[in-house]
Amino acid sequence: xxxxxxxxxxxxxxxxxxxxxxxxxxxxxxxxxxxxxxxxxxxxxxxxxxxxxxxxxxxxxxxxxxxxxxxxxxxxxxxxxxxxxxxxxxxxxxxxxxxxxxxxxxxxxxxxxxxxxxxxxxxxxxxx
Amino acid sequence: xxxxxxxxxxxxxxxxxxxxxxxxxxxxxxxxxxxxxxxxxxxxxxxxxxxxxxxxxxxxxxxxxxxxxxxxxxxxxxxxxxxxxxxxxxxxxxxxxxxxxxxxxxxxxxxxxxxxxxxxxxxxxxxxxxxxxxxxxxxxxxxxxxxxxxxxxxxxxxxxxxxxxxxxxxxxxxxxxxxxxxxxxxxxxxxxxxxxxxxxxxxxxxxxxxxxxxxxxxxxxxxxxxxxxxx
Numbered sequence: 424x425x426x427x428x429x430x431x432x433x434x435x436x437x438x439x440x441x442x443x444x445x446x447x448x449x450x451x452x453x454x455x456x457x458x459x460x461x462x463x464x465x466x467x468x469x470x471x472x473x474x475x476x477x478x479x480x481x482x483x484x485x486x487x488x489x490x491x492x493x494x495x496x497x498x499x500x501x502x503x504x505x506x507x508x509x510x511x512x513x514x515x516x517x518x519x520x521x522x523x524x525x526x527x528x529x530x531x532x533x534x535x536x537x538x539x540x541x542x543x544x545x546x547x548x549x550x551x
Numbered sequence: 552x553x554x555x556x557x558x559x560x561x562x563x564x565x566x567x568x569x570x571x572x573x574x575x576x577x578x579x580x581x582x583x584x585x586x587x588x589x590x591x592x593x594x595x596x597x598x599x600x601x602x603x604x605x606x607x608x609x610x611x612x613x614x615x616x617x618x619x620x621x622x623x624x625x626x627x628x629x630x631x632x633x634x635x636x637x638x639x640x641x642x643x644x645x646x647x648x649x650x651x652x653x654x655x656x657x658x659x660x661x662x663x664x665x666x667x668x669x670x671x672x673x674x675x676x677x678x679x680x681x682x683x684x685x686x687x688x689x690x691x692x693x694x695x696x697x698x699x700x701x702x703x704x705x706x707x708x709x710x711x712x713x714x715x716x717x718x719x720x721x722x723x724x725x726x727x728x729x730x731x732x733x734x735x736x737x738x739x740x741x742x743x744x745x746x747x748x749x750x751x752x753x754x755x756x757x758x759x760x761x762x763x764x765x766x767x768x769x770x771x772x773x774x775x776x777x778x779x780x781x782x
Contacts, residue, residue: 441617
């Protein structure tokens with residue numbers, strides 16, 4: 424079907440749209456999913472190395488002790504936590520649990536805050 | 552009151568621009584539409600749709616300070632200034648705040664928004680019990696303003712394939728109608744990765760519905776009906 428205004432402009436500047444909290448939790452879910460997909464092979468490789476011997480474990484620990492690398496780990500911890508919580512929230516919503524607007528808003532806040540607390544704990548552990 | 556409005560005239564403009572207006576609302580001006588009507592008397596080139604001015608026709612849907620809503624139901628009281636008005640997001644702009652809703656209505660037509668019943672006509676009417684009628688509440692009130700579909704990221708990225716919250720709410724209105732006998736066909740049509748399952752339960756639709764309806768709940772009920780049917 425060809426709309427009569429083919430080639431017409433569209434307003435779709437996301438920075439000018441005021442997103443509800445559910446949309447922010449959802450964008451976070453997407454973003455954390457991408458981060459996890461990209462990083463999981465490297466993390467699995469790191470786990471494999473760390474289990475080989477004590478010196479390899481120590482070398483790996485030294486490798487991630489640099490602040491910017493530790494920051495990467497904190498971001499990945501956030502991604503894992505957010506993705507897990509947001510995923511469970513979605514699964515529950517699929518069977519009608521917490522799918523009413525007020526409950527969905529609360530659970531979106533809960534996902535964001537819980538993932539934030541876990542990331543903060545990781546930051547305090549590795550960045551301080 | 553300062554109002555900043557998205558302007559685009561296809562005959563003279565190559566791209567849209569924002570135009571600021573200063574307007575003093577008068578005593579009788581209660582809703583945003585009143586201010587828009589006043590602006591129209593100041594600048595008759597300003598284009599927007601409106602008709603009933605009381606939230607029934609669904610014509611004056613637009614993006615108001617970053618959220619979709621009806622200008623006629625948006626109270627002036629407590630509005631953040633400048634009031635920024637843009638057309639419904641993701642829809643092709645015909646002129647200023649007027650968008651092309653061809654695609655939106657094509658999806659609406661695709662779900663066959665009418666009662667289908669091939670059984671012999673009863674002598675008088677097709678009777679519903681109060682409980683059966685109750686199931687239509689929260690569904691039949693949709694005015695097709697498109698606030699929901701134009702606030703749905705899944706609809707923004709797949710406007711040609713995803714039916715969108717408004718169309719799916721309407722689909723469920725007929726699925727849950729006890730007088731309709733085409734439920735299986737309706738569900739079979741919706742059982743598609745794009746038409747129905749592009750919904751990611753973001754619930755932006757329910758957040759902005761000016762009639763307080765819940766398209767996300769209707770979508771959830773359609774999904775559950777499909778699960779029940781397949782088991």
